[in-house]
Amino acid sequence: MKPLTEQEIRTAFVNCTKGEAKRLAVPRDLADRPWDDLDFLGWRDPQAPDRAYLVLPTDEGPLAIQLRSSDAGSWQTRRSMCPICLTVHTGGVSLLVAPRSGKAGQQGNSVGTYMCSDLACSLYVRGKKDAGMGGRLRESLPLEQQIERTMKNLAAFIAKVTA
Numbered sequence: 001m002k003p004l005t006e007q008e009i010r011t012a013f014v015n016c017t018k019g020e021a022k023r024l025a026v027p028r029d030l031a032d033r034p035w036d037d038l039d040f041l042g043w044r045d046p047q048a049p050d051r052a053y054l055v056l057p058t059d060e061g062p063l064a065i066q067l068r069s070s071d072a073g074s075w076q077t078r079r080s081m082c083p084i085c086l087t088v089h090t091g092g093v094s095l096l097v098a099p100r101s102g103k104a105g106q107q108g109n110s111v112g113t114y115m116c117s118d119l120a121c122s123l124y125v126r127g128k129k130d131a132g133m134g135g136r137l138r139e140s141l142p143l144e145q146q147i148e149r150t151m152k153n154l155a156a157f158i159a160k161v162t163a
Contacts (some may be wrong), residue, residue, distance in 0.1 A: 001038045001057050006030065009041070009055055015161055023146040024053065024066065037128050039151050042119025050094055052119060056158060065156035065161050067096040069117070083114055085121035085150045086158070087131045092117050098161045111160040125150050 005027045013021040014020035025045045027033070033041065045051040053063040071162040097112035116124065122130035124136060125146050139146060 001035055001040065003033070003035045004030065004041065004055060004062060008062055009064060012055055012062040014063060014065060015099045015105050016066050020066070023065075024051075034123070034128070037122060037126055038089060038155060039122045039147060042121075044119070045124065054119065054154075054158075056154065063162075065098050065101075065158065067098045069094045069096050080114065082116045082121060082124075084153045085125050086137065087124040088135050088137070089116065089119070089131050092131065098157075100160075101162045104163075111157070113157045121150055121154070123149075135160065 009026050010021045013024075016024075020143050025047060027052070040057070041055040043053055045053070046144045048107075050069050052067040052069060053064060053068065056064050057063075079088055079090050081088045082093050093114050094117040095112055096115050097110050100111060113122070120129050124131055125137070127145065
């Protein structure tokens with residue numbers, strides 16, 4: 001993924017108002033992110049841990065969505081697999097819900113998916129971040145195909161948000 005600026009990120013949001021995009025917390029460490037190992041940028045708001053954001057590169061430019069996560073509960077201590085990158089975590093997978101874009105979102109419609117709580121799917125797939133014992137299942141697919149599958153899974157979720 002190519003490095004993004006704060007302005008590029010703020011203008012890329014499709015499921016919130018311009019005012020909300022202007023006020024949301026963009027990471028201050030953009031220059032330090034491992035851009036070469038990222039297929040998408042994901043982060044949580046440090047002041048509001050139930051808020052998360054994703055920015056994906058597209059042919060038309062970056063596309064960003066805001067998400068909300070459910071409150072931490074006892075169910076999160078179970079082992080779960082992220083359906084986006086297929087990494088197994090103990091307590092590290094959260095339900096993330098995004099308002100749909102456009103009129104549907106204004107009417108309160110939303111879609112959700114389970115995903116790595118830290119939004120680091122790209123790093124788990126590449127082996128740059130460790131999910132612990134049994135976190136990544138042994139696969140016969142080459143890394144490029146694993147990355148492609150991860151992005152296809154994420155794109156399917158994004159398509160539901162923007163439909």
